[in-house]
Amino acid sequence: MSDALLEVQQVTKKMGKRDLLNNISFELERGKIYGFIGPNGAGKTTMMRIMTGLMQPTSGFVRIASYDVQTDREKALSKVGAIIESPVFFDYMTGRQVLRNLSRLHMEIKSSDRENHIEELLKRVGLESRGDDKVKAYSLGMKQRLGIAQSMLGSPELLLLDEPSNGLDPMGMRELRDIILRLRDSANYAFFISSHLLDELQQMCDELIVIKEGTLVWKGPADQLVEEGQRLEDAFIGLMGL
Numbered sequence: 001m002s003d004a005l006l007e008v009q010q011v012t013k014k015m016g017k018r019d020l021l022n023n024i025s026f027e028l029e030r031g032k033i034y035g036f037i038g039p040n041g042a043g044k045t046t047m048m049r050i051m052t053g054l055m056q057p058t059s060g061f062v063r064i065a066s067y068d069v070q071t072d073r074e075k076a077l078s079k080v081g082a083i084i085e086s087p088v089f090f091d092y093m094t095g096r097q098v099l100r101n102l103s104r105l106h107m108e109i110k111s112s113d114r115e116n117h118i119e120e121l122l123k124r125v126g127l128e129s130r131g132d133d134k135v136k137a138y139s140l141g142m143k144q145r146l147g148i149a150q151s152m153l154g155s156p157e158l159l160l161l162d163e164p165s166n167g168l169d170p171m172g173m174r175e176l177r178d179i180i181l182r183l184r185d186s187a188n189y190a191f192f193i194s195s196h197l198l199d200e201l202q203q204m205c206d207e208l209i210v211i212k213e214g215t216l217v218w219k220g221p222a223d224q225l226v227e228e229g230q231r232l233e234d235a236f237i238g239l240m241g242l
């Protein structure tokens with residue numbers, strides 16, 4: 001049996017006559033940051049929806065910590081936090097209240113541990129001094145970081161982030177990147193990040209998974225795809241055959 005944290009095996013998704021995903025397989029390990037890239041419409045969001053049980057594959061399977069996402073959904077998903085669409089918050093609440101409310105959906109968090117857990121999450125995303133401010137006073141970068149804290153409720157081991165840096169200014173991007181790198185190094189989290197911001201991904205990814213028109217075209221260590229001194233953007237465009 002594989003000891004991968006997440007295993008995608010021969011996943012195909014058909015919609016009518018179209019193959020949105022075609023026989024995709026890859027594995028994710030703990031403590032690594034994976035960049036998931038591909039042109040618009042390549043199937044990235046579809047793949048992430050299947051990985052989080054929001055959509056069923058036509059064939060193939062996804063296992064998380066060896067639990068099948070379709071048949072052992074609850075156990076499988078307890079290991080994963082995800083932001084697939086931008087996080088939506090009630091912005092009249094404080095960051096702490098948002099996390100407190102959402103934490104009640106996590107049966108595995110004991111009520112006696114709840115406040116400590118929330119405090120720890122606020123610290124991990126650098127919001128400890130702003131936890132009692134209303135979300136409407138947050139910058140976009142702070143909202144994104146609150147989204148990361150939300151996805152870490154219940155202590156998952158893998159975070160799936162769809163376009164987390166979109167719309168952030170350079171400062172916000174750097175803050176988010178530093179938090180992701182710190183979480184990988186200090187807590188052995190794995191990250192699976194879909195983004196078109198290739199310069200940003202290049203600065204944090206250990207591994208890359210590239211798809212095009214629903215087909216896997218490359219997977220492996222980032223430094224095997226991108227030569228020393230090369231930009232990921234150029235390697236990517238080369239892979240696309242452009």
Ligand SMILES: Nc1ncnc2c1ncn2[C@@H]1O[C@H](COP(=O)(O)OP(=O)(O)OP(=O)(O)O)[C@@H](O)[C@H]1O
Pocket residue numbers: 015020038039040041042043044045046047
């Ligand atoms: N529910 C659906 N029904 C039919 N086609 C769909 C559905 N969802 C997605 N598609 C199609 O599947 C393809 C892959 O879409 P997907 O959103 O997964 O791509 P993506 O790689 O995330 O794109 P982007 O980078 O633009 O976000 C697209 O051609 C899209 O039009």
